[in-house]
Amino acid sequence: MVSIPERIHLLELDVVDSTNRLAYDLGFSGAKPWTIVHALEQTSGRGRRQNDWLSPRGNLFLSAILKPINGPKRWSELSFVISLAVADTVAEVADRSIIGLKWPNDVLVNNKKISGILLETGNNVKKEGYLVVGVGLNIAHSPAGTRYGATCINELISEKSSIKIILPILIKAMINWYDIWENSGFLEIRRQWLKRAHGLGKRIEIIGIAPKTQEGIYTGLSKDGRLVLTKDNGEKELVSAGTVTFV
Numbered sequence: 001m002v003s004i005p006e007r008i009h010l011l012e013l014d015v016v017d018s019t020n021r022l023a024y025d026l027g028f029s030g031a032k033p034w035t036i037v038h039a040l041e042q043t044s045g046r047g048r049r050q051n052d053w054l055s056p057r058g059n060l061f062l063s064a065i066l067k068p069i070n071g072p073k074r075w076s077e078l079s080f081v082i083s084l085a086v087a088d089t090v091a092e093v094a095d096r097s098i099i100g101l102k103w104p105n106d107v108l109v110n111n112k113k114i115s116g117i118l119l120e121t122g123n124n125v126k127k128e129g130y131l132v133v134g135v136g137l138n139i140a141h142s143p144a145g146t147r148y149g150a151t152c153i154n155e156l157i158s159e160k161s162s163i164k165i166i167l168p169i170l171i172k173a174m175i176n177w178y179d180i181w182e183n184s185g186f187l188e189i190r191r192q193w194l195k196r197a198h199g200l201g202k203r204i205e206i207i208g209i210a211p212k213t214q215e216g217i218y219t220g221l222s223k224d225g226r227l228v229l230t231k232d233n234g235e236k237e238l239v240s241a242g243t244v245t246f247v
């Protein structure tokens, strides 16, 4: 069994409203980097764009407090860093899965969502910036109600896995990819992420960026993590936020 690395300060809870909320508050009070809040159940799990994240017992919910050396302008790159960690974790426990990384930070298996990542930033009491990276990974349940359908680890393998097995694997993978990001930079992360990118070359619609929905071909990822959208008139647009739908 993989053990939890020494640099991690792990806070294990039974139930909490949201591990991100708690980690955010702990970060505000000055908790150490790599403090990780893990809970077996969340009563108000938070998703992106004000969505709820259904959080039944049996799935994995954690939030890490980080203070990267790289400045805040680069913190959104961590979506890609942590997606790679989740992808490696899924690959390790369910090795036949077809894993796809959907821009900016969803992990899909067989085109269904298995994990979501939520980044939140704040300034602590000493006015230092910090970041909370929340990860939800479906192990035992595939909550209904997601736009693309959901799957979970135990749907992919014959012998059931568990949080006990997967939590240390995920934490180790998060540290591994985080260190690659800090030591080798985003270009290496981008290179690895693109190998698993879901839907490259396909026609997409991006919802949620004012003033209008945009449509075009998803042709790449820029050097700073923006989606490259090639419009019908040939113009390339770099998109920094929004939800991608394949049309």
Ligand code: BTN
Pocket: 017, 018, 019, 020, 021, 042, 044, 045, 046, 047, 048, 049, 051, 053, 060, 061, 062, 063, 106, 115, 116, 117, 118, 134, 135, 136, 137
């Ligand atoms: C998404 O909408 O795809 C992001 C979902 C992120 C869910 C995780 S579960 C652990 C952490 N705590 C939360 O309240 N949200 C994140």
